[in-house]
Amino acid sequence: MSTTTTTTTTAADTATTAALKALSCTDVSDAMDRLGIAGHCLGIMPLDRSFRLVGRAWTLRYGPVGRDPGTVGDYIDDLGPGQVVVLDNQGRLDATVWGDLLTYTAIRNGVEGTVIDGVCRDVDRSVTTGYPVFSRGNWMRTGKDRVRVEEIGGPVSVGGARVEPGDWLLGDGDGVLCIPAPRVHEVITVAEEIRNAEERIRDAVRDGRSLRAAREEVGYHRLQTRR
Ligand SMILES: O=C([O-])CC(=O)C(=O)O
Numbered sequence: 556m557s558t559t560t561t562t563t564t565t566a567a568d569t570a571t572t573a574a575l576k577a578l579s580c581t582d583v584s585d586a587m588d589r590l591g592i593a594g595h596c597l598g599i600m601p602l603d604r605s606f607r608l609v610g611r612a613w614t615l616r617y618g619p620v621g622r623d624p625g626t627v628g629d630y631i632d633d634l635g636p637g638q639v640v641v642l643d644n645q646g647r648l649d650a651t652v653w654g655d656l657l658t659y660t661a662i663r664n665g666v667e668g669t670v671i672d673g674v675c676r677d678v679d680r681s682v683t684t685g686y687p688v689f690s691r692g693n694w695m696r697t698g699k700d701r702v703r704v705e706e707i708g709g710p711v712s713v714g715g716a717r718v719e720p721g722d723w724l725l726g727d728g729d730g731v732l733c734i735p736a737p738r739v740h741e742v743i744t745v746a747e748e749i750r751n752a753e754e755r756i757r758d759a760v761r762d763g764r765s766l767r768a769a770r771e772e773v774g775y776h777r778l779q780t781r782r
């Protein structure tokens with residue numbers, strides 16, 4: 556099966572990446588709430604709280620093995636900069652679909668990070684590299700002989716969120732979000748407004764104002780409310 560995917564990064568992608576890197580998942584979560592966009596990946600957390608992730612989804616869905624043998628990770632040599640590996644293993648906790656050999660190859664190729672609805676292994680070696688992996692946790696038992704590739708390049712489900720190829724992933728210590736590609740610019744605009752409003756509150760509190768007054772001034776309680 557060919558897994559080759561174009562990895563061209565446009566100038567627009569570079570600008571979007573820079574804008575997202577300056578935002579937190581909470582800023583973007585509130586913006587998506589205001590805009591009525593689902594994309595919050597429940598239960599998918601960074602292996603290390605310091606991990607930061609921005610990039611566009613490359614998707615793969617796994618299923619349980621049947622008659623044919625399964626594989627884990629044969630696609631990784633074909634991926635590169637700008638891409639985030641998004642693996643839907645349907646929340647399975649008993650069989651890994653990522654480990655340090657994949658991490659090392661992903662780093663060599665300039666891949667941005669990995670998001671798994673499932674678990675990974677070799678976590679001690681993986682974490683020391685700083686390569687951002689977001690998952691339901693880690694365990695030692697491999698998915699080899701236990702999972703098989705069902706589809707590459709289709710829509711997948713990660714923590715209850717739909718992820719389509721090319722969607723934007725943003726991850727930090729609070730978890731990971733999927734921003735649908737057609738809506739990324741409006742999400743960024745609203746998230747920047749929310750970030751700036753919260754910054755004004757922090758400044759006001761630092762200057763000795765009450766939190767109540769500072770919040771009222773910027774309409775804190777409705778920053779995330781649907782308009
Ligand atoms: O079996 C797996 O999950 C993959 C693995 O260990 C690795 O890539 O190092």
Ligand SMILES: [Mg+2]
Pocket residue numbers: 654655656676677
């Ligand atoms: Mg391994």
